[in-house]
Amino acid sequence: MHSPVAPNLSASSVGKRLTLLHRMAWICAVFVLVITSLSAFLRLSKAGLGCEPWPQCYGQELRAQQQGAEPAQADTATAVARLAHRVIASTALLLILVMVMTALASRPALWPEGRMTLWLLFLALFLAVLGRWTSDARLPAVTLGNLLGGFAMFAVSVRLALTTAAPSSTASPAPRRLAPWAWLGAAVLMAQVALGGMVSAGQAGLSCPELGGCDVSAGTWQALNPWVEPQTDAAQPHHPAGALVHVLHRAGSLLVVAVLLPLALLAWRSGRRSSAGLILALLGVQAALGVALVAGGLPLSMALAHNMVAALLLAVLLGLTAPPGRRSST
Numbered sequence: 001m002h003s004p005v006a007p008n009l010s011a012s013s014v015g016k017r018l019t020l021l022h023r024m025a026w027i028c029a030v031f032v033l034v035i036t037s038l039s040a041f042l043r044l045s046k047a048g049l050g051c052e053p054w055p056q057c058y059g060q061e062l063r064a065q066q067q068g069a070e071p072a073q074a075d076t077a078t079a080v081a082r083l084a085h086r087v088i089a090s091t092a093l094l095l096i097l098v099m100v101m102t103a104l105a106s107r108p109a110l111w112p113e114g115r116m117t118l119w120l121l122f123l124a125l126f127l128a129v130l131g132r133w134t135s136d137a138r139l140p141a142v143t144l145g146n147l148l149g150g151f152a153m154f155a156v157s158v159r160l161a162l163t164t165a166a167p168s169s170t171a172s173p174a175p176r177r178l179a180p181w182a183w184l185g186a187a188v189l190m191a192q193v194a195l196g197g198m199v200s201a202g203q204a205g206l207s208c209p210e211l212g213g214c215d216v217s218a219g220t221w222q223a224l225n226p227w228v229e230p231q232t233d234a235a236q237p238h239h240p241a242g243a244l245v246h247v248l249h250r251a252g253s254l255l256v257v258a259v260l261l262p263l264a265l266l267a268w269r270s271g272r273r274s275s276a277g278l279i280l281a282l283l284g285v286q287a288a289l290g291v292a293l294v295a296g297g298l299p300l301s302m303a304l305a306h307n308m309v310a311a312l313l314l315a316v317l318l319g320l321t322a323p324p325g326r327r328s329s330t
Contacts, residue, residue, distance in 0.1 A: 014110065017102055018164045021113055024099050025161035028120065031092040032157055033311055036150040038085040040307040041300075043143060045078055047200050050300030058298075059203040059239070093128070096120045099160075116160045123153045140201035141226035147197040151190060151311060158315045162322035178263075178270055182320035185259045189317065192256050193310055195249040198223075202230045204242025205298050208250070219244030253290060257283060260317075267320060275320055282313045 044050075051057035100121055103114035127149045133142055199205060202223055208214035218240035222228055230239050260279055268276035289306045296302065 013106070014108065017106065017110060018113070019166075021099060021102055021110070021117075022161055022164035022166075024095060024102070025157050025164060028092060028095050028099070029154060029157035029161060029315070031088055031095065032150060032154045033308070035085060035089050035092065036147075036154060036311060037304060037308055038081050038088070039146055039150060040304055041081050042078065042085065043146070044200060044300055044303050045081075047203065047205065049205070049298050049303055055206055055297060058206055089124075089128070089131075093124045096124055113160060113164060116156055116163075119156050120153060120160075123149055123156065127153070138229050139227060140198055140230070143201035144194060144197050144226050148190065148194060151193055151314065154311055155186070155314055155318060158318050159322065162319055165322075178266055178272075179321045181259075181263050181266060182317045185256075185263050186314060186317045186321070188252075188256055188259050189310065189314055192249070192252040195245065195252050196306075196310075198226065198245045199242070199249050200303075201226070202242040202245055203239040204230075204246045207239055207241075207243040208246040208294070209297075210294070214243050214247050214250075215240075216243045216247055219247070224248075250290075253287070257287070260313075263317075263320070272320065275316055278316045279313070282309055282316065285309050286313065 046061055048058040048060060051060070096117065099117040100114065103110045103117050127146065130142065130145050130149065134146055137143070204223070207219075220241050221244065223230070223239075223241050223245050230242065260283055264276040264279040264283075267273075267279065286306065286309045289302050289309065293299070293302050293306060
């Protein structure tokens with residue numbers, strides 16, 4: 001005759017591990033958000049945002065390297081940001097290893113959650129290897145790898161935190177069509193993030209200096225190839241061929257709005273009013289930041305905020321795709 005104690009103990013153990021994974025996943029998400037913000041600061045500072053004299057200094061480091069000059073010495077802010085980036089990234093890697101052990105090292109193995117921790121470990125190792133070439137890299141592919149890898153890590157961390165959450169008794173069940181629409185929104189948002197990365201990596205920030213229009217006559221589709229180094233004009237602080245990328249990024253923002261506004265309406269009607277409100281609020285902030293970036297001549301602080309708001313918007317979208325937590329079955 002089997003004792004009922006063992007199943008109860010097993011269920012209690014699984015519940016405790018899911019709780020621990022939930023907390024560690026949120027901590028990891030915060031770490032990754034800080035890491036991506038520091039990475040954006042390093043990337044945009046290297047491109048020349050916030051430099052003096054503006055705008056002549058924009059892209060001067062890339063132009064100097066293309067002419068064979070040695071990379072400039074990092075200032076204090078950049079050196080501190082680089083050190084903080086390494087320390088927090090190393091801490092996040094250790095945390096991810098603990099998460100992998102928590103999910104898979106004990107029985108029963110939590111494979112749905114364990115697969116996400118393994119994805120986090122893969123992405124962390126990928127970014128660590130890519131980091132060897134980041135500081136002196138001139139190919140947009142390296143920038144895109146860092147940018148999209150960081151956003152993917154943030155997405156998986158948030159997804160893990162949401163799927164290990166205790167189910168709420170007050171949350172209304174989401175209709176089946178809400179999750180696919182949210183996944184579409186997340187995909188469109190990630191494509192827009194990639195285009196934004198190409199704008200900064202391709203030195204195209206000043207290629208469209210006006211809100212009302214953009215001269216794409218000098219633009220080429222080659223500017224969308226991340227394996228081609230941007231060839232900037234030594235006498236000008238902008239990359240005329242990058243105007244096409246800039247226009248596509250602006251058009252992408254309209255596509256993001258076209259997808260997320262109906263999603264917000266659907267979420268509101270489905271009882272997810274807080275998520276709907278956050279989508280609308282973040283969209284409004286992001287649109288305002290985009291306009292301010294162009295009108296203000298690419299201030300560094302607004303560019304960093306633009307990057308962070310995109311990450312927060314991604315987290316809200318993932319919240320609409322997450323299934324109910326399975327702790328109720330343990």
